[in-house]
Amino acid sequence: MQSHRLSCRCCRSETHPEAIPRLEIVQSRSIRAASYSAAELSAESGLSLTEVAELTEYGLLVPLTDVDTPPVGSDPQAPLALEPPEPRYSSGALLIARISREFATYGLQARHLRVVRNAAARDAAMFEQGIQPVIHAAGPTAADDARRSLGRLVALCERLRAQVMGETLRRYWD
Numbered sequence: 001m002q003s004h005r006l007s008c009r010c011c012r013s014e015t016h017p018e019a020i021p022r023l024e025i026v027q028s029r030s031i032r033a034a035s036y037s038a039a040e041l042s043a044e045s046g047l048s049l050t051e052v053a054e055l056t057e058y059g060l061l062v063p064l065t066d067v068d069t070p071p072v073g074s075d076p077q078a079p080l081a082l083e084p085p086e087p088r089y090s091s092g093a094l095l096i097a098r099i100s101r102e103f104a105t106y107g108l109q110a111r112h113l114r115v116v117r118n119a120a121a122r123d124a125a126m127f128e129q130g131i132q133p134v135i136h137a138a139g140p141t142a143a144d145d146a147r148r149s150l151g152r153l154v155a156l157c158e159r160l161r162a163q164v165m166g167e168t169l170r171r172y173w174d
Contacts, residue, residue: 035064035088045097047104054110055100056087059117063087127153 041061042049055061064087089097103113127150134146166173 035090036094037086037088041089041094041097044094046101047097051100051104051110052097055097055113058110058114060096060100060110060113061089061093064090123157127157 036044038049038052038056041047042052045052047055052061056063100110100113103109130153131146131149134149135142137145
């Protein structure tokens, strides 16, 4: 397994903040809408509605919250709905659905992928603890500093995870 090492321009350190790539959210060009229904997510990702429901049940797909979507009855011309609105999913959920579909080609279903979600939730909680001092620091740049720190923590985590996984699975490449 080949690893790519980044080093800082000023001191050649691999762990200096400048050596860590900025967090980038990769978006597919085919993602067109801000939100998707389960049926649209199914059609766009190639998953069945049952698979979308399973991914939602295991927490890999998370519907947008009330804060993210307009409230029912916000349009005075719309009739009052008796049932709650259909859940909507973000464009990020579409990417998760597409990646999950690729995992399914290897026989890995939503129940298997929940370990990924659990690990991500633990990592996120750890990162939130790590940036708390930055968030609570007084100053006009505190929010930007916290975002920058969070991006660096995520990038470090991805690098560490890749290395640990490479070491763990080395016997299959050697």
